[in-house]
Amino acid sequence: MQTLTAAAIQMVSGDDLAANLERAETLLAEAAAQGAQFVALPEYFYLMPADERARLSIAEPFGHGPLQQRLAAAAAHHGVWLLAGTLPLAGTQPGRFCNSSLLFGPQGQCAARYDKTHLFGFDDGRERYAEADTMQAGDSIVSAATPWGPTRLSVCYDLRFPELYRQAPAPVLITAPAAFTHTTGQAHWELLLRARAVENLAFVVAPGQGGVHPGGKRTFGHSMIVDPWGQVLACHAEGEGIALATLDFTGQQTWRSRLPALQHRRFIG
Template identity: 75%
Template structure:
């Protein structure tokens, strides 16, 4: 009798502040809680390590891959708990002066970094009351990235990327999509769940959206509502406000059956 292929996944939601050590400690606690609940794949939010009033404080933390306390923390967590960990984002060194790459890394149970994705689409928004310009402190990535996991390809993405569906349509077709984010409350309330569910349906993939969810230094407010969505667009788990974990069991056999019943990925005509 065939065994059912399942995966327990967790989206961790944080309300990170401007104290690096405190944020890393909260990440350690929450990843341990997710592991204790059976999670084999854990996604941390964007900027889990620092949400300062001055964006340039993150640039000051940028290091080459493999160096610095943030990278070491993520590697140690993945190895200690024997799980796959999407390290939200961390700042990696850029050749452009005064800038960083906002990078999402996939760590395996061996503690090694198995994939690196530098955020391609840099957020800009100005409604007269709120203004964001990531290009002022970030260099844009150029490479669509998937990580090989025991459950299939995991497409790495970050926050604003969700508005660009072509990123997710590149081959190989992802089994899983990670979307660590720090959506503003304004844009998140309007579009966050809509975008996560659309990307799940587009790709008949599981989407794990791990967000920041609260008020941060300088009064910035993020939307939260971390979600895990199945390939049919159904929300399997949600954590609305504040710190916490959204945990769900993903039925990969059902995903395969949905892809057989609706072979939309095979019907693509445009690349």
């Protein structure tokens, strides 16, 4: 596949599961109507409650459950590759769920599962986040085999850990659904996305939450698609919307041949 039209969907999810799913499906349909072949939803698109523990009650086993069935059906209905942001899957640790990014193929099959590995923690005296209180960390790097090449799945806080993206096979595309806080997003979001793109000579598709949520939490938004040279191809700043761009993999190979940095690495884990 030489080109791929990708869409990063931005949402401002609330505490109404049914309403969030309806909005996600509406935005997915809009992206597909605009020609998107690959559509990515943000982290927690299904629920952004005031109490983080609310997600525990709807965690479902991998491969079964209404959330996974609904997203698989949506991918098949539109005939697109669908990155279902993150979904809550049952963990093995009591009182914790896996914050899992699932990639569905255009026939509705689950092509890859990645459990968020790095759990966000932040406390500046005004804002406090502790994902480890309710989540079970993943322990595997996931590279999905897709028609356009290896795709490395990641989620939000993972962007601060570049080693996750350096393992073979070198990804042609990195996905990073997120709910970056406004505080950290202002300082680091674009910087991190462009850095991961440049150092891996990879496209980055990063859909985010972008607004104010129940409990007063504010997310940064600025859902982006970045090319391997670090250029921002598309960005949706605030509120609901879609960032849409065409990824040119032939051009990517040209960049990689002109600057073979991936072949020049000396320390490879």
